[in-house]
Amino acid sequence: MKSRIHFIDTTMRDGSHAMSHSFTKEQVSLIAQGLDDAGADIIEVSHGDGIAGSSINYGFSKTRDIELIEAASKVVKRAKLGALLIPGIGTISDLQEAYDHGVRAVRIATHVTESDVSLQHIKAAKDRGMFTAGFLMMVHMAEPEKILEQARIFEDAGVDYVNLADSAGHLLPDDVRRRVSLLSEKLSIPVGFHAHNNLGLAVANSLAAAEEGASYIDGTLRGLGAGAGNCQIEVLSAVLERMECATGIDLDKILKVAEEAVEPIMPRAQVIDTASLMLGYAGVYSSFLLHARRAAEKFDLNIKDILVELGRRGMVGGQEDMIVDVAYQLSRSQHKAD
Amino acid sequence: MKSRIHFIDTTMRDGSHAMSHSFTKEQVSLIAQGLDDAGADIIEVSHGDGIAGSSINYGFSKTRDIELIEAASKVVKRAKLGALLIPGIGTISDLQEAYDHGVRAVRIATHVTESDVSLQHIKAAKDRGMFTAGFLMMVHMAEPEKILEQARIFEDAGVDYVNLADSAGHLLPDDVRRRVSLLSEKLSIPVGFHAHNNLGLAVANSLAAAEEGASYIDGTLRGLGAGAGNCQIEVLSAVLERMECATGIDLDKILKVAEEAVEPIMPRAQVIDTASLMLGYAGVYSSFLLHARRAAEKFDLNIKDILVELGRRGMVGGQEDMIVDVAYQLSRSQHKAD
Numbered sequence: 001m002k003s004r005i006h007f008i009d010t011t012m013r014d015g016s017h018a019m020s021h022s023f024t025k026e027q028v029s030l031i032a033q034g035l036d037d038a039g040a041d042i043i044e045v046s047h048g049d050g051i052a053g054s055s056i057n058y059g060f061s062k063t064r065d066i067e068l069i070e071a072a073s074k075v076v077k078r079a080k081l082g083a084l085l086i087p088g089i090g091t092i093s094d095l096q097e098a099y100d101h102g103v104r105a106v107r108i109a110t111h112v113t114e115s116d117v118s119l120q121h122i123k124a125a126k127d128r129g130m131f132t133a134g135f136l137m138m139v140h141m142a143e144p145e146k147i148l149e150q151a152r153i154f155e156d157a158g159v160d161y162v163n164l165a166d167s168a169g170h171l172l173p174d175d176v177r178r179r180v181s182l183l184s185e186k187l188s189i190p191v192g193f194h195a196h197n198n199l200g201l202a203v204a205n206s207l208a209a210a211e212e213g214a215s216y217i218d219g220t221l222r223g224l225g226a227g228a229g230n231c232q233i234e235v236l237s238a239v240l241e242r243m244e245c246a247t248g249i250d251l252d253k254i255l256k257v258a259e260e261a262v263e264p265i266m267p268r269a270q271v272i273d274t275a276s277l278m279l280g281y282a283g284v285y286s287s288f289l290l291h292a293r294r295a296a297e298k299f300d301l302n303i304k305d306i307l308v309e310l311g312r313r314g315m316v317g318g319q320e321d322m323i324v325d326v327a328y329q330l331s332r333s334q335h336k337a338d
Numbered sequence: 339m340k341s342r343i344h345f346i347d348t349t350m351r352d353g354s355h356a357m358s359h360s361f362t363k364e365q366v367s368l369i370a371q372g373l374d375d376a377g378a379d380i381i382e383v384s385h386g387d388g389i390a391g392s393s394i395n396y397g398f399s400k401t402r403d404i405e406l407i408e409a410a411s412k413v414v415k416r417a418k419l420g421a422l423l424i425p426g427i428g429t430i431s432d433l434q435e436a437y438d439h440g441v442r443a444v445r446i447a448t449h450v451t452e453s454d455v456s457l458q459h460i461k462a463a464k465d466r467g468m469f470t471a472g473f474l475m476m477v478h479m480a481e482p483e484k485i486l487e488q489a490r491i492f493e494d495a496g497v498d499y500v501n502l503a504d505s506a507g508h509l510l511p512d513d514v515r516r517r518v519s520l521l522s523e524k525l526s527i528p529v530g531f532h533a534h535n536n537l538g539l540a541v542a543n544s545l546a547a548a549e550e551g552a553s554y555i556d557g558t559l560r561g562l563g564a565g566a567g568n569c570q571i572e573v574l575s576a577v578l579e580r581m582e583c584a585t586g587i588d589l590d591k592i593l594k595v596a597e598e599a600v601e602p603i604m605p606r607a608q609v610i611d612t613a614s615l616m617l618g619y620a621g622v623y624s625s626f627l628l629h630a631r632r633a634a635e636k637f638d639l640n641i642k643d644i645l646v647e648l649g650r651r652g653m654v655g656g657q658e659d660m661i662v663d664v665a666y667q668l669s670r671s672q673h674k675a676d
Binding site (some may be wrong): 200203302 | 542573576580616
């Protein structure tokens with residue numbers, strides 16, 4: 001490893017998807033306190049889709065996110081309290097509100113090819129003295145050179161580091177290495193990595209990222225997250241401790257918070273089931289699953305074939321209406337082949 | 339990859355631990371049929387501790403293992419029906435009985451430094467024309483050169499391939515690479531790998547083994563297995579299919595058998611909890627856990643410290659009585675330090 005690994009815990013942000021956005025203030029308080037004591041560097045709290053994500057589109061939060069942020073802010077002493085902001089979902093006035101309630105680290109997230117939509121938000125965060133990251137989602141959809149070009153937009157805008165997110169859990173360790181090593185070499189600012197476990201590779205991919213020079217790694221307690229979940233942070237902590245890599249994490253304490261504060265409230269165990277495996281294999285958003293399942297029934301197709309075709313065409317969130325067209329075309333071409 | 343990957347499914351052998359050895363004939367029939375149809379090369383059926391493992395020491399099988407083997411034998415058409423045999427637990431007459439009921443592939447398993455106890459069993463298997471593997475357990479406890487020396491004993495005895503088992507789920511991908519690459523280079527017979535997921539690395543380690551030339555890879559449906567479980571075979575199948583590596587597996591079919599035949603009968607989801615993570619971190623047998631927990635209470639110690647010390651001393655199964663001594667010594671040294 002190049003340097004100390006900084007852990008960003010996103011149990012109460014990306015993990016919120018797996019909780020149907022139903023975290024309570026008491027739960028957040030307990031988890032945030034445990035993580036702070038265990039040595040996490042940044043503790044992210046917000047709706048799964050970031051600040052102001054609570055909506056009919058993305059699911060309503062049971063408790064207002066700002067109340068959850070406030071609950072965390074009261075107990076976090078050593079770590080920075082963080083939040084995610086996706087331009088178009090969250091606005092600068094939402095960012096101001098989060099700041100007013102204690103958020104001091106923000107990650108501005110865009111699709112891997114769209115980092116230029118983040119510039120105003122980055123400036124707003126930096127103007128407030130916040131620790132600010134540029135966060136590229138779905139990085140399997142772009143080659144390393146393209147990602148570097150996008151990361152440079154963040155770098156020029158003054159972010160503190162650039163984070164690559166394998167949002168669909170589609171990358172293999174070598175894919176991660178190629179992306180992280182190029183950015184580590186070419187950028188003057190640190191690189192981070194955010195893994196999903198759809199192909200069972202979240203820990204290995206995070207390790208590969210760290211080996212290639214990433215110094216900010218995301219994870220969640222017990223791997224809590226949408227679909228197959230995220231990188232299980234206490235597991236990666238144990239692996240890095242075995243490798244004598246400094247992380248600032250107290251392994252006993254992080255095991256304790258995972259076991260006592262998160263495991264008991266999980267609605268289901270975080271496993272790789274057929275649906276999450278297929279999403280990772282195809283490299284598509286989890287929001288495609290329901291539509292693809294319906295289209296598979298309608299056109300008598302294998303759902304995997306539809307998802308793979310959607311991945312091949314590089315479809316992104318918001319293009320769900322195209323799924324029926326794709327299924328129709330697939331069904332015609334499969335019919336001709338019969 | 340060097341060549342086609344052969345999959346050895348051990349859901350109904352190593353997975354049997356997670357089922358408290360309670361597989362029924364109906365369950366075995368359904369799973370074996372699904373695996374055979376999906377293209378698994380060897381389908382292993384026996385007690386978790388191998389042929390004749392059913393005992394007061396290792397747990398009794400609810401249904402006699404020979405009846406389970408018979409149930410599988412009736413439905414398996416393309417694959418070889420396999421079994422594990424640990425000398426000292428299973429005998430040559432047990433092997434004969436398994437052969438008489440349809441077993442045509444056997445893996446003779448020993449501790450990583452004890453392959454010479456297998457010679458009679460290997461000869462008995464080869465005399466019957468069985469596909470025979472030498473299976474080294476706990477390979478994290480020996481360096482590559484030592485493992486090569488032990489593998490040569492198997493090779494000289496005429497086995498068809500040598501399998502390395504990371505029984506405690508302790509290895510990192512680079513540890514796997516060093517072991518598998520040396521054996522692949524130096525042996526004239528194929529190499530196999532058997533992973534456990536205690537550090538969240540089962541899929542990545544299996545992939546690393548395949549990349550270094552291993553051509554036999556073990557896995558279980560849904561990762562079913564003791565502790566954190568094994569390499570989830572349908573996930574590895576998807577990863578290898580993405581890499582366009584030939585495996586003989588039909589991904590749709592293996593997804594179906596995992597979802598329909600295994601998921602519904604699992605007593606609990608296969609996750610990485612504190613206990614399994616600690617075992618993998620320390621690199622010790624799961625049978626140590628209960629004893630270590632008792633000793634930790636008695637001497638007011640952290641259970642992780644005891645497990646790590648047992649791992650450091652290279653303790654193996656059968657040495658459970660030493661745990662109290664180790665805890666006593668630890669408690670004295672910690673006391674002095676206070």
